[in-house]
Amino acid sequence: GDSVTQMEGPVTLSEEAFLTINCTYTATGYPSLFWYVQYPGEGLQLLLKATKADDKGSNKGFEATYRKETTSFHLEKGSVQVSDSAVYFCATREDTGRRALTFGSGTRLQVQP
């Protein structure tokens, strides 16, 4: 089945620093790729998505590009804010069969003022 590997956290950055959270996946087909964010005490929210190779998902200053050749979907933001502190989950969705989401283990981001 599909699997997703994310960099271990926590990632601690100062405000306005550049953020990269690495994500790689294994899949048998051509999955869709997602980043979800979980703020403290809340459920997960879809942050961005990409459905085919070379697609770039973007939202709230975050970006991620679907790289089929490296099976990666790294999350980036040019200038983080304290309000970005949360846990970020990379996920894949199978393009056939069960089509359930497979999540990575999550990466906690802490942004200090």
Place this chain on the structure above:
Amino acid sequence: KAGVTQTPRYLIKTRGQQVTLSCSPISGHRSVSWYQQTPGQGLQFLFEYFSETQRNKGNFPGRFSGRQFSNSRSEMNVSTLELGDSALYLCASSLERLTNEKLFFGSGTQLSVL
């Protein structure tokens, strides 16, 4: 529009007991999925219900079961609880089947098994 509501927010049980968790999806959403979140295993898919029928199932033992009612509300049941069942159980709803990736998650039920 109200979001996905899960009750109770916290639950403490002992080994061998059973537990029922509840999820009310966003109004108009017909699909409800359940996930288990633990520090070691991350988020794992339990099952999906659509139109009162289980449509997909993850790799969990038969002690984990669920159902969906005609109003799309869903319940999840875990019987003969084990210590390893301690986790945050998340419910997510979507308009249609899992083919629609716009999942909306609830805040979860934190289950502690002692």
